[in-house]
Amino acid sequence: MIGRVTFLKTSKFRTLKMSHDNAPTPLTSSTCSPLTGTIRVPGDKSISHRSLMFGTLAVGRSTVKGLLQSEDVLATADAMRAVGATITEQEDGSYTVDGIGLGSLLEPEHVIDFGNAGTGVRLTMGIFGSHNIAATFVGDASLSKRPMGRVLDPLRDMGTNVIARDGDRLPASIRGAETALPITYRVPMPSAQVKSAVLLAGLNAPGETTVIEPIPTRDHTEKMLKGFGADISVTRNENGERVIKLKGQPELKPQDIDVPGDPSSAGFPLVAALIVPGSDVTIENVLLNEHRTGLITTLIEMGGDIEITNRRETGGEEVGDLRVKASQLKGITVPADRAPSMIDEYPVLAVAAAFAEGDTFMPGLDELRVKESDRLAAVARGLEANGIPCVETEDTLTVTGGANNIGGGTVTTHLDHRIAMSFLVLGMAAHKPVTIDDGAVIATSFPTFTSLFAGMGASISANASEAA
Numbered sequence: 097m098i099g100r101v102t103f104l105k106t107s108k109f110r111t112l113k114m115s116h117d118n119a120p121t122p123l124t125s126s127t128c129s130p131l132t133g134t135i136r137v138p139g140d141k142s143i144s145h146r147s148l149m150f151g152t153l154a155v156g157r158s159t160v161k162g163l164l165q166s167e168d169v170l171a172t173a174d175a176m177r178a179v180g181a182t183i184t185e186q187e188d189g190s191y192t193v194d195g196i197g198l199g200s201l202l203e204p205e206h207v208i209d210f211g212n213a214g215t216g217v218r219l220t221m222g223i224f225g226s227h228n229i230a231a232t233f234v235g236d237a238s239l240s241k242r243p244m245g246r247v248l249d250p251l252r253d254m255g256t257n258v259i260a261r262d263g264d265r266l267p268a269s270i271r272g273a274e275t276a277l278p279i280t281y282r283v284p285m286p287s288a289q290v291k292s293a294v295l296l297a298g299l300n301a302p303g304e305t306t307v308i309e310p311i312p313t314r315d316h317t318e319k320m321l322k323g324f325g326a327d328i329s330v331t332r333n334e335n336g337e338r339v340i341k342l343k344g345q346p347e348l349k350p351q352d353i354d355v356p357g358d359p360s361s362a363g364f365p366l367v368a369a370l371i372v373p374g375s376d377v378t379i380e381n382v383l384l385n386e387h388r389t390g391l392i393t394t395l396i397e398m399g400g401d402i403e404i405t406n407r408r409e410t411g412g413e414e415v416g417d418l419r420v421k422a423s424q425l426k427g428i429t430v431p432a433d434r435a436p437s438m439i440d441e442y443p444v445l446a447v448a449a450a451f452a453e454g455d456t457f458m459p460g461l462d463e464l465r466v467k468e469s470d471r472l473a474a475v476a477r478g479l480e481a482n483g484i485p486c487v488e489t490e491d492t493l494t495v496t497g498g499a500n501n502i503g504g505g506t507v508t509t510h511l512d513h514r515i516a517m518s519f520l521v522l523g524m525a526a527h528k529p530v531t532i533d534d535g536a537v538i539a540t541s542f543p544t545f546t547s548l549f550a551g552m553g554a555s556i557s558a559n560a561s562e563a564a
């Protein structure tokens with residue numbers, strides 16, 4: 097099989113344009129006065145990626161309001177253009193996606209650079225993997241370290257040819273199967289990306305693809321595919337595991353999508369308002385999907401004053417407004433089985449824990465080791481650099497709150513947007529300013545982060561020595 101894959105030419109990589117290879121931009125965040133205001137965070141990253149992808153697979157025009165205009169999502173837009181979609185920003189900031197339809201993807205004429213975007217590349221590999229086209233994927237230094245085997249292995253089972261760097265890392269080239277095999281796949285780790293990649297490959301496979309999910313993860317792929325007209329069902333088997341069945345080769349119909357605010361991005365103003373004394377902030381229009389609200393549940397258990405108002409439904413998803421006031425938090429044990437519903441929020445939770453009375457114990461964190469950075473290590477090193485006691489094990493983190501004289505450190509962000517933003521939040525309530533070595537990577541998911549926080553009263557400066 098491997099012998100057939102002759103399209104990976106080293107010359108292709110000479111055109112490589114890696115994101116975040118420019119000079120780093122250090123930022124310093126200093127103790128600030130109370131944060132106040134009513135804000136909106138940008139659109140949900142998971143739904144934004146999927147809107148562009150599913151719009152491409154439908155025949156006709158979808159519209160997307162509130163799309164997250166971040167580097168990650170724009171990389172997905174470029175990938176979808178490379179296979180024939182027309183994606184256009186309109187004057188009012190919404191996007192149109194003119195899809196070409198499942199089964200009709202064109203072969204990309206260039207290498208696809210996904211920058212920092214794990215969701216983008218893994219889901220796209222799923223889509224392309226069952227189309228008879230060849231494609232080569234690259235990413236930045238962070239994405240090139242992340243494991244792709246978790247997606248490439250089931251794709252190989254479905255008939256996709258793969259050549260990847262050692263350990264199934266990027267750069268990787270695939271040629272989709274002429275006729276993909278529908279499979280039954282039990283997802284070995286709690287990962288919505290893996291689940292989604294298999295389902296998306298199954299879209300263009302004749303017959304029924306089944307994904308068994310022992311630990312539930314975000315369900316945007318299932319919900320949105322149904323909305324686009326796919327024949328997809330979710331039941332529970334006798335072991336209580338989610339069983340997702342998808343009938344291949346449906347005709348997907350274009351949709352009008354309104355992307356709600358990203359709860360992962362909302363985590364930053366949420367924690368900042370809790371830890372900066374006197375703060376009172378309202379975050380409007382936040383996605384409240386039950387697989388995404390673990391941080392809110394945890395912060396409320398820690399004693400956070402968070403009121404959820406104006407709960408409503410848009411496009412099959414629950415959204416609401418969050419009013420959050422500064423609170424004295426207390427340390428808790430976060431149940432390990434809550435991890436999938438707050439997997440991207442542990443860095444900022446660790447910051448909240450630094451201001452809580454006593455210890456906060458976070459078990460079940462093994463997946464944090466394979467995010468945009470080894471987040472467990474990056475958080476622990478960042479806390480230590482700022483005088484906050486913590487203990488890191490293979491899959492747990494314990495943070496002891498209430499230390500005196502915290503801050504004053506420089507945090508290495510390892511091209512990880514959530515590490516960058518979390519430690520800027522730390523600086524807002526620490527005794528001494530906190531510096532991050534590179535703020536450019538924030539554009540991955542939350543390009544308006546610094547201006548939004550400045551508007552609430554935060555003090556983030558690009559000139560480290562001035563702010564200190």
Ligand code: S3P
Nearest residue numbers: 142215286287288289290439440
């Ligand atoms: C995502 C799934 C999660 C999450 C990521 C977005 C998605 O990754 O960390 O930011 O949109 O499916 P895993 O599937 O690796 O847990």
